[in-house]
Amino acid sequence: MSSFSALEGVRCLGKRSTVVDKCDECAADFEVQSVRLLKDSLPSERKMFGSGRFSIVAPLFARSQLFSNRSLSSALPLAYTKYANKDTDYQNPPLVILHGLFGQRTNWNSMSKALNHKLNCAVFSVDLRNHGDSPWSHSMDYPSMAMDLSLFLEKTVREEMVKVTPEGSDIPSRPVRVHLLGHSMGGKVAMHFSLLPRAKDNLKSLIIEDTAPRIYDSVTHKRYPNYVKAMKEADLAGKSRREIAEQLSSTVYDEKMRQLLLMNLETNSKGHYRWKLNLEGIGRNLSEIFGIDMPSGVYSGPCLFVSGGISPYVAVQDRPSILERFPKAEFKVIEGGGHWVHFDQPDQFLHVVHHFISSLS
Incomplete structure (x- = not known):
């Protein structure tokens, strides 16, 4: 050690x-x-x-x-x-x-x-x-x-x-x-x-x-609401990390960003993945964050x-x-x-x- x-x-x-x-x-x-x-x-x-x-x-x-x-x-x-x-x-x-x-x-x-x-x-x-x-x-x-x-x-x-x-x-x-x-x-x-x-x-x-x-304009960051939406809509139940990554890939094209998002996965007591992020709270505050x-x-x-x-x-x-x-x-x-x-x-x-x-x- x-x-x-x-x-x-x-x-x-x-x-x-x-x-x-x-x-x-x-x-x-x-x-x-x-x-x-x-x-x-x-x-x-x-x-x-x-x-x-x-x-x-x-x-x-x-x-x-x-x-x-x-x-x-x-x-x-x-x-x-x-x-x-x-x-x-x-x-x-x-x-x-x-x-x-x-x-x-x-x-x-x-x-x-x-x-x-x-x-x-x-x-x-x-x-x-x-x-x-x-x-x-x-x-x-x-x-x-x-x-x-x-x-x-x-x-x-x-x-x-x-x-x-x-x-x-x-x-x-x-x-x-x-x-x-x-x-x-x-x-x-x-x-x-x-x-x-x-x-x-x-x-x-x-x-x-x-x-x-x-302020970072909405054109530069219009993809971020899509990231939040993709994470919220991803089917996590019983899915592997690779399967979740495949779901995100249709919206999150950048590999580095996709890996960053996937690092926020954790397993619950049943062994299923969930997001550690408060996606609802982040999503409603994106204008604040980029302002x-x-x-x-x-x-x-x-x-x-x-x-x-x-x-x-x-x-x-x-x-x-x-x-x-x-x-x-x-x-x-x-x-x-x-x-x-x-x-x-x-x-x-x-x-x-x-x-x-x-x-x-």
């Missing part, structure tokens, strides 16, 4: 909350069977309002432009995996990773391990709401997701850091400061959070992967925008608007990288992120 330790953050039903030590080979496959069984027994209406893995039901509230009007008590507790090893230096600010649409924290397993090793800091990979093992909600705008992130930093990351704090350290008394890395939708969550007044004490740096603070609802403000801290050389999501023409909000932004284009730069060119992506964060020491 490897000496690497991945800690799986699992919030069980009721008031039970635990962090379970798992080896790196099996961390991504860890499941809580009792919670899984309860999820199977829930009617579809209940599943719409809360993930079967959690006892918390997302409150519904009117959309507000002002984050300050939203209470952290309305935020959802996010599932996460903590990556650390015996040599991790907890005096170094941790790195928090936010995945993109249709992603989940386990997609970042290999990169999270590599970043933990290279940076010698704790790495937290998070499931955003309606994804992975995090709770479900009808609401999925950026203010709501930024609120989830704020709760995660102020409560979960702080608790995790306090656990390993040596006696006499000043970590418990100072604000939790992190390097924040977000890909695509996760990048927009990170940007939104960084512009909030409360975020100034929480961020050491900001890293945005292949997205920009702008941009940012608070007024400027993030004046260190910032890196990483984009893929063959990706259409970030162009040179986006840089002036980026610099208006992120005046210290640096730009790095990784040749041969598409929208999932960390997957297409992992070595180069690792090098770029490591170099940027190390330069801040």
